[in-house]
Amino acid sequence: MTDERRKIMRVLSGETLTPPPLWLMRQAGRYLPEYRETRAKAGSFLDLCYSPEHAVEVTLQPIRRYGFDAAILFSDILVIPDALKRNVRFTEGHGPEMDPIDKTGILALKPEGILTYLEPVMETVRRLRRDLPQETTLLGFCGAPWTVATYMIAGHGTPDQAPARLFAYRYPKAFEHLLMLLADISADYLVAQIDAGADAVQIFDSWAGVLGEKEFEAFAIKPVAKMIASIKARRPQARVIAFAKGAGYLLKTYRQKTGADAIGLDWSVPLAFARELQKDGPVQGNLDPMRVVAGGKALEDGIDDILQQLGNGPLIFNLGHGITPQADPANVAALVERVRGRRN
Secondary structure, three states, X not given: OOHHHOHHHHHHOOOOOOOOOEOOOOOOOOOOHHHHHHHHHHOOHHHHHHOHHHHHHHHHHHHHHHOOOEEEOOOOOOHHHHHOOOOOEEEOOOEEEOOOOOHHHHHHOOOOOHHHHOHHHHHHHHXXXXXXXXXXXXXXXXXXXXXXXXXXXXXXXXXXXXXXXXHHHHOHHHHHXXXXXXXXXXXXXXXXXXXXXXXXXXXXXXXXXXXXXXHHHHHHHHHHHHHHHHHHHHOOOOOEEEEEOOOHHHHHHHHHHHOOOEEXXXXXXXXXXXXXXXXXXXXXXXXXXHHHHHOHHHHHHHHHHHHXXXXXXXXXXXXOOOOOOOOOHHHHHHHHHHHHOOOO
């Protein structure tokens, strides 16, 4: 089947579909008992990411359960610093950790051999395209350079990414070098995913919301625009979703400045503003993940508001960030049923 029949690809080309297609960020994850079983078999989290057999299985689990319109490759944004030999590890209860990088370390980074190192991910993509239902869009992804850089600088996640912000102010040339290097590597990585069978890709800038106006332009827009230009120069058919979480009003020009085909919206984006953004092209989002935990009327009202406000334009229904481990799988089923019950 050509991707023209895949609903999400149609929306990414500007169509309005009723009901809108849907998928959920982190839809393969700890809220599903079958995921936890596979995770236990795989060993470490990175072993799960680099095992095509296990990564394919957990990617397919939510598709089997809910029939989402897209499957997103199971991997992690930190496979790039892992491929750059930053000693990435995931510790239970502590989240991701790696060796923090300094100015000297940035200049010593060697981008050679990255795609060879990440070949297991490409094998996962190839198997997924073979095993997925033909009507299901396959999404690849990576982290945006700013978000990946925040982990590389601090060596772990922080509440406001102060270490990366401070580093950027103190060593602007070294920080720009890191962002542009990550942009080049990440663009190559996404092109490889597209070549392996991904229909479209998403760039996750999970920490864009901590940036001021000038910093957002330099750290969030500039490297992502470089990535998208590079991807589209090589693969003109490529479709790219860019998700700058917490960017608020700065989203007003984000699509135009980055060249993204669609923009993801977190749950804090007012729906009236989302409607304005939708006039320029497809939007994706933006249900509060806590409504999926709460269920019942809170879930129904949140879904209905989004469908009422954004359902008459190009929309991919999604959460405003990843689904949480506390979400009840039954609430996810109710979400799918309510979204798909929407008719003109």
